Amino acid sequence: xxxxxxxxxAMPLFSLTVTVLLIIATEAARVGRARFSQxxxxxxxxxxxxxAGLNLRESGVAFQGMIATDAASSYLTILLSLAGIVTAxxxxxxxxxxxxxxxxxxxxxxxxxxxxxxxASANDLITLFLGIELMSFCLxxxxxxxxxxxxxxxxxxxYFLLGAFASAFLLYGIALIYGSVGSTxxxxxxxxxxxxxxxxxxxxxxxxxxxGLGFKVAAVPFHMWAPDVYEGAPTVVTGFMxxxxxxxxxxxxxxxxxxxxDIGGSTTADVLALLAAAxxxxxxxxxIAQTNLKRMLAYSSVAHAGxxxxxxxxxxxxxxxxxxxxxxxYTVTTLGAFAVIGWHERTNDEGTxxxxxxxxSQHQPVIAAVMALYMFSLTGIPPFAGFIGKYYVFMAAVxxxxxxxxxxxxxxxxxxxxxxxxxxxxMYFRERDGEHIPLPRIPVMIALGITAALVIxxxxxxxxxxxxFMPAM
Amino acid sequence: xxLYTISFxxxxxxxxxxxxxxVFSRNIVRAAFALMITLLxxxxxxxxMMADFVGIVQLLLYVGGILVLILxxxxxxxxxxxxxxxxxxxxxxxxxxxxxTIGGILAGAIWSTAWPMREAARSVAATAPVIxxxxxxxxxxxxxxxxVLLLVALVGAALIARRERKS
Numbered sequence: 001x002x003x004x005x006x007x008x009x010a011m012p013l014f015s016l017t018v019t020v021l022l023i024i025a026t027e028a029a030r031v032g033r034a035r036f037s038q039x040x041x042x043x044x045x046x047x048x049x050x051x052a053g054l055n056l057r058e059s060g061v062a063f064q065g066m067i068a069t070d071a072a073s074s075y076l077t078i079l080l081s082l083a084g085i086v087t088a089x090x091x092x093x094x095x096x097x098x099x100x101x102x103x104x105x106x107x108x109x110x111x112x113x114x115x116x117x118x119x120a121s122a123n124d125l126i127t128l129f130l131g132i133e134l135m136s137f138c139l140x141x142x143x144x145x146x147x148x149x150x151x152x153x154x155x156x157x158x159y160f161l162l163g164a165f166a167s168a169f170l171l172y173g174i175a176l177i178y179g180s181v182g183s184t185x186x187x188x189x190x191x192x193x194x195x196x197x198x199x200x201x202x203x204x205x206x207x208x209x210x211x212g213l214g215f216k217v218a219a220v221p222f223h224m225w226a227p228d229v230y231e232g233a234p235t236v237v238t239g240f241m242x243x244x245x246x247x248x249x250x251x252x253x254x255x256x257x258x259x260x261x262d263i264g265g266s267t268t269a270d271v272l273a274l275l276a277a278a279x280x281x282x283x284x285x286x287x288i289a290q291t292n293l294k295r296m297l298a299y300s301s302v303a304h305a306g307x308x309x310x311x312x313x314x315x316x317x318x319x320x321x322x323x324x325x326x327x328x329x330y331t332v333t334t335l336g337a338f339a340v341i342g343w344h345e346r347t348n349d350e351g352t353x354x355x356x357x358x359x360x361s362q363h364q365p366v367i368a369a370v371m372a373l374y375m376f377s378l379t380g381i382p383p384f385a386g387f388i389g390k391y392y393v394f395m396a397a398v399x400x401x402x403x404x405x406x407x408x409x410x411x412x413x414x415x416x417x418x419x420x421x422x423x424x425x426x427m428y429f430r431e432r433d434g435e436h437i438p439l440p441r442i443p444v445m446i447a448l449g450i451t452a453a454l455v456i457x458x459x460x461x462x463x464x465x466x467x468x469f470m471p472a473m
Numbered sequence: 474x475x476l477y478t479i480s481f482x483x484x485x486x487x488x489x490x491x492x493x494x495x496v497f498s499r500n501i502v503r504a505a506f507a508l509m510i511t512l513l514x515x516x517x518x519x520x521x522m523m524a525d526f527v528g529i530v531q532l533l534l535y536v537g538g539i540l541v542l543i544l545x546x547x548x549x550x551x552x553x554x555x556x557x558x559x560x561x562x563x564x565x566x567x568x569x570x571x572x573x574t575i576g577g578i579l580a581g582a583i584w585s586t587a588w589p590m591r592e593a594a595r596s597v598a599a600t601a602p603v604i605x606x607x608x609x610x611x612x613x614x615x616x617x618x619x620x621v622l623l624l625v626a627l628v629g630a631a632l633i634a635r636r637e638r639k640s
Contacts, residue, residue, distance in 0.1 A: 002613075010614075017621065024628070063614035104632045111625045118618065130618045134625060141629035180586070200582040 002063070009062040009069040011051040012077045013117055019044025020110040027103040034092075037103035041088050041110055045081040048113075052077035056468060061123055065185050068123035072324060075469035076120040076251050083244040083331055084113050086450060089443040090339045091236045098347045100146045109240070112138035116248035120255075125174045125184040128252055132170065132216065135248060136163050139241050143233040151349065155232025162215070162225045170212025176205030186260045193261055206268055209256065210275075216249035218298075219305040220278040230298035235345055235352070238294060239338025242301050243331040250308050254323045257312050264315030264400060272313035273397075273405050279306025280412040288419050291354050293341055296419060297334065300378065303416060304330050310409055311393035314400035321470045322396040326389030328465060329377065329458055333386055336451030337374040340367060343440040351437075357423060359432025364439065368427045370452050375420040377455045380413050385458035392462070481521055488514035505543050512536050526601040 007014070022044075023037045052074045059070035088106060095101035115134030122128035140163060144156025178184050180202040181192045196202045211222065218226040230238045263269045283303030290296035308330075311323040344360075345351045361368035377384035390413060394406040440448070458465055487510060494507035512535040519528035608616045 024624075064611045066612070066614040102632075104628060107628055108625070108632075111621070111628070114621065124615075126612070126615045127618070130615055130622065134618065134622050137622065137625045137629060141632060144633070147633060176582075199586065201586045204578065204582045 005060060006062040009055065009058060009060055010067060011055065012048045012074075012081075013067075013114060015044060015048045015051055016110055016114045016117065019047070020107055020114070023103065023107050023110070027107065034101045034103040034105075037106045038088055038092050041106035042085055044110065045084045045088070045113070049078045049081035049085075052081065057471070061187075065187060066124045066127045067118070067121045068186075069121055071471050072320075072469045073117075073121035073251075075324065076247065076327075077117050079247060079328060079331055080113050080116050080120070080244050082450075083240060083247070083335055084109055086335050086339065086447045087236055087240040087244075089447040090239070090342055093441040093444050094234070094236050094342045094345075095145075098146065102145075105142070105145060108138040108142050112142070112240075113244065116244055119248040120251040122252060122255065123186050125177065125186070125189075128256070129167075129171060129174060132212075132249070132252070133167060135245060136167065136216075139237075139245060142237045143229055143241070145234050145237060149349070151232040152234065155229045158225055158232075159229045166212050166215030166222070169208045169215075173205045173208025173210075173212060176201055176208065180205065186256070190260045190262070197261070197266065203268075206261070207271075210268075210271065213249055213253045213256075214275065217246055217253065217305045217308070218302050219275050219309055220282045220302060221275075223279070223283070223302045223305075226302055227295050227298040230301070231292060231295045235294065235338055235342035238297075239335050239342070242297065242338065243334050246301065246305065246308075247327045247331055250305075250312070250323055250327055254312055254320050258315055258317075258320045262315065263313075266315075269313045269315050269400075269402075272309055273402055276306045276309035276313055277405055277408045279303060279309060280408055281306075284412045284415045284419075287416065290419070293352050293354060293357070293423070294338075296354070297337060297341075300416065300419075301334070303412065304378075306412075307390060307393055307409055310397045310402065310405050313402060313405065314393075314396040316396055316400055317470075318399060319393070319396035321466060322389070322392035324469050325392050325458075325462060325466060329385035329389035329455075332451045332454040332458065333374050333377040333384075336370065336448055336455065337378070339444060339447050339451065340371045340374070343367070343444050344437060354423065354426055357426045358430040360427040362432050363436055367440065367448070370448050371427065372424045373452055373455060375423050377459070379417045379420040381417075383456070383459045385455045388459050388462040477521070480517070484514045484517045484521070488518075501547055502544075505540065505547060508543070509536060509540050512540060523597055524600060525597065526599075526604050 019040060023040050026040065027037060055069055055074040055077075056071050058074070059068075061068045087109060091105055091109075092101060095105065112135050115131045115136075115138065118127055118131030118134065122131055140156055140160040143159050144152045146152050174184065177189065180196050180199050181189050183189065183192075215222040215225075230242065233241070257263050257268070257272070261268065263272070280303050283299050283301070283306060287296050287299035287303065290299060304326075308323055308326055311319040311326060313319070314322070341352055344356065350356070357371075360371070373384065377386035380386045380390040382388075390409070394409050397403070397406045397409070439445075491507045491510035491514065495504045495511060498504040498507060512531065516528050516531040516536065519525075519531055
């Protein structure tokens, strides 16, 4: 039977769904212009994060064990809503400038967030799969939002074809796990785990699950799509899928691998550790050779997937906390960086190359300073958020006897400093001869302000953030 | 061999044979029709497993819906019919290695697993009422999310396919 609590625990999902239906209705009736949809979307996301905030101290399963709400899932709902708000703020100036501002953007954005929230609060493999598909469908379309642009079509088509392929793996893995456990419920799988963790069928199912989710988080060797898709998609969409999409997929991975499977010290953990090391090395080394900033951040996101996988491979509560903290740091930093790139980009898709940033500090010192802040944070320089995230995941890896992985992580972070700091060098130590770009519009300024403030807050007060999603720690 | 076993192997051969035609046929219409036999054989498997509802859904959706859609797609892009759809395979050797490895691992896992065997049910109990009840009780949330997913597909398709709006 459904009770009042079921609806209370699923409140963020309902508020998102109501908002998106409202936007669809107003769009269909042509009541307002696209900016009215933007207003509705931001309001809905604010309400959602408020409701999720009220759920921070609640925990329980709802809808016959289909979803589980706890501090971690509520916290992630807030983070995803925040990513949505920042994306919605940046989207209007970006698309209006290109004469492609449409209300559908906000519909798909909110639908994607519904899928992500489902992933973060899934307590059943069926819910998890539906959440992933809901998110992916929206991202496929958003990647090709301006349909007359060839590059975006290429990006959307590549993402769609490879994504469908990965979903098939994921579904096959779920079927095999169901075959060996007899249930798709994560609680039931957790109870049966000790008895079946060495069955070939179950291991195969786990492997396919890792392939499917590994694709969504763009970990090596399932990262091939990321550079092309990130480069081709509209910059605001790239920012959204690189942060919110990755956060939701990693939350799902952490919930399945750490909470349900308890993989600490197992072969599965070793496999994840290898994938983590490969992602760190390949992502960081290839990023050095990139001259396009969007492409560089795509390879950097592969590397960050590696750092995050280190937290998952640790398989402990510490690793879980590390992953969530890292996701927070990565999300706020990367969203901001893409907001800057989106502002700097010209309508003909130019202006994203590294050379275009030469001497930016002379014309727009504030924006250059904020961009430098993001780059420092991505490198992992204290006291910014990126440092805290890396500190926690590497610490968890060391405590879980994966010291070699932490060493690889620190060394590759040092490599990453080269290409992140190169952006700063370009902005500050070269003479500008390019055209003058006006200050971003106020919504973009607000988005930059929010993300830059959070980069510092998370970096300075990590324990406060940790308290939000891990009350026990 | 009883009738059950005979029909199982018959449909198994039909399924694999038609699937091979789908993959290797150079004519897209022929491939589409071979796909129909593949999908029908899968429906037959569901029926053999006494999953009457899933069998009928397979028939309605895949054979009745998706296949017709594919054929319409082929007809509407009729210039493509005569075009050779296989432009030569690239990276044959890596593909063979990957697929045979995955296939081998799958087969190994299937062989080594002790499957819980059950006597084949000889009497048919309708499964639709049970499934219907499950949708509205245990699986209420996934059921609703699936409808949201369809709505997304609708919005996405409209966005991709509609005419350019004059602003």
